[in-house]
Amino acid sequence: MSRDRVRGHDAPLSSLRSAYQAGRLGQAYLFAGPDGIGKRLFAKELAKALLCDRPPGPLAACDDCPACAQVEAGTHPDVFAVRTPPGKHELPIEDIREFTARVAMKPSRGGRKVGLVETADDFNNQSANAFLKTLEEPPPGSVLILLATDTDRQLPTILSRCQVVRFAPPGPADLRAVLADNGVEPDRLDRLVRLADGSPARGLTLNDDAVWAVRKRLLDGVTAPRPNFAALAEAWQGFYEAAGKDTAAQRVRASLVVGFLVGAVQLALRLSVGAEVPELDPDEAGRLRAFADRLGPDRLAELLDRLVDADNHIDRRAQLPLVVEAVLEQFTRPPPVRV
8 A cells, every 4th residue: 555545544554554564454444534535445455455466565555466456446356345225325234144245255366355345334233233243253364344434323333343443534735636636637726625625525526517507506596585495406406316326426416515505604694794705706796795684694603503414414324305405495494584
């Protein structure tokens, strides 16, 4: 594993490399941290390093051998992954049983296997219990990696059998480098780093003119004197459904919209109390000033609280149509009557 491949995650890399060199590499790890910051890429790079045919150093991968190429392509016979199926909100017990059966098989190419649970937040009681025996007695040579957003979403029985490795969002310099490595044009980097909130996945999603078109449509809609609930809901839903059936990608897009709305309401709140807002976009200034005057600071502060709640619900795997409905209901309520 090289720092260039897992930018912004020096602490987890150093910890795992030290454990490997000391002969103390565990058999079950829980990678905990926000969505979209690179945990899955880190897990893939770890699998590559463990299975590399010609490792150039401790817990390092050559990136040239057949094993590295197979891990990169997702075709290595000793790397197994399971994730929540499209359209589902929980990991089915049947999928976990199939996964554990494959992990239990002898390695095909060497002495190691890597099993990756990509959506460990989505365990239900049945699938978690079906996974416990494998966690209690991992097959020889296996390394199990669970990806989660936080430890508080895991059953104690799962958590107690894993070593927790915590991941934080990469800093601005590393985030900028990741975005540049993924083809973001230099003239967009500063803006995307500022808006990505430490998430490479969010930054790359924002690197799309269609995203900004949706932002304009939604902001124009919610700040209008009489917001059209149905049209706004259709635009928001169409935007997150354009990510396909991957629920994680849909959540990223749904959360982006909440971020857009938070930014607009924060600007309006500052305008409503007479603060200077030098970063105000001239094209949006008139609309946001009218919005601020119409709602007033108390109502805007209430809206901000509701938006924070909405983002938490998205993060907690709430059904996205219900989140959209709850948010837009707040914006489409009549403004307060001033006495």
